[in-house]
Amino acid sequence: MAPFLDCLAREDLAPATLRGYRYDLRHFLAWHATVQPDAFALDHLAAFELIAYRQHMVAAGRRPATINRRLDALRRLCRWARSTGTLSGDVVHDLRPVRTARNRQPAGLTDPEVHALLRAAGASTHGLAARNYALVQVMLQAGLRVGEVAALRVADITLSDRSGMVRIRHGKGLKAREVPLNATARRALKPYLAAHPAPAKEAVLFVSGRDTAMPVRSIQAAITGLARRARLTRIPVSAHTLRHTFALGYLRDNPGKLLELAGLLGHESLDTTAVYTRPSREDLAADLERSHLNVDG
Template sequence: METSKNSSHNVFAPFLESFHAEYPSENTVAAYEYDFKDFARWYAHTTGEDLKPELVTELDLAEYRQYLMRKYKPSTVNRRLAAISKWLKWANKEGILQRIPEMPKQVRQEKLAPRALTRSEQNALLRAVMREGKLRDQAIVYVLMYCGLRIGELVRLRVEDVELKRQGKITVRNGKGDKTREVPAPANVRKVLQEYLGDRTSGRIFLGQRGPLTVRGVQEILAKYAYKARIECLSPHTLRHTCATNLLNKGVDLVKVAAILGHENLNITAVYTRPSFDELKKAVDIGDQENN
């Protein structure tokens, strides 16, 4: 967080120190600092003055929003405006700023289907985890991809929550909203779980060297296989999205998919019926080929 003493970027230093004390993540603090520096540069170039919180007006914020919209996608614009909003609220709380200027509205984003793995990516991931030969890791990938569990639900699973008979199922307890639901376990999930669990009859299902796996532990496991399979941006939620997309592509109706995922509102599940960015890109590419 080193900046020149004469730089207007220093106006953010007290906020960043306060923020860092509450949120220790170095990456998060670095991202905020990067966004702030951009705002400071723009402000100095536009107004000819060094940035101070008490000088920022609604007009400045609206103009900066327009500037960002010419260069960045909506999510980036909204993130930077949110960072500035936090800084101004902090300045107000500290008595540096008497009145918080009204922030411009967020940029609307076109809602697309969440990112799901393509069929080739799914096969690459399964191949990578099978080659490693770790039954625990196979079971994690299979349960997330074929049963659509949230990562928090996965790490809380107990052996008692799983039935591995012919019509197997996984009972998800304390899901979102503290709801309990039963999720069918297809044959491939039952097989790998049976092999992994062996004779165990109780306790948490997914274990590490020091006890039950944490959310962070599962994320690290997936990151390792994503690297091996050459898949970018793989998360537990990506596998949940993949499960939902696969079910809908097979003709499973929305109500059943919502029940499997634990959605009370069908509108949440309906997002999977929207085209993904990759599908839109493919459609544009086809149109371009037909015109040539």
């Protein structure tokens, strides 16, 4: 698979996308080794093996989104193998995606949960309170992807008393964009930046306790740890949950501004953004409670 990964590395793909392909293909190889002791040979890959892998993930209870992402990685691998002559047949022709139920919007945090998370961030020990508070606020107030946050430099932040901006140099698809920073985000960033006097403009914005760059994994771990300390148990909380919270809050405060939200989130298609307009589980439950058929006796 190394030649395929080398080919991907030469394409215009985001680093996080490349890591995802590498991880998903390694997962397939690990599964393949459990059912076929012989060394994996791409030129001998058969359709029944891919279908068996799909069935294995379904039986293991993997989420449809995870299964489909891994199947997409295999489809891309097989298309490349056919283009190079490594594979002669179309082994992915019958490899169907798992159907996903997309009738509800993503889950975000409620206002009390946001406050609890921020309290936990502000109470962080080991001198990390200012950083963690600024980190959470930037993700809540600007809706950035975790990979975009990890890539931020000091030079990407512009702050003044009345305005602010964060510049994402390489968003998804390596597209740049700018997102305004509201007063809440600016108030969180100022003390954090003040604690690091005169940093180099190209210095990483969010650093670890050892003043080294925080990779995506460390940011994810920080958010998960803060959510645990805040005792948030209603939904699993990750860095992406904060992005969902931003999007849902934006549409709540700015009904109908889907195009504007797509621009802030860096979505290429409005179809991607439209998921936030779908009814939540709570909305559906409230609708049924109000239903004229919901009568006693």
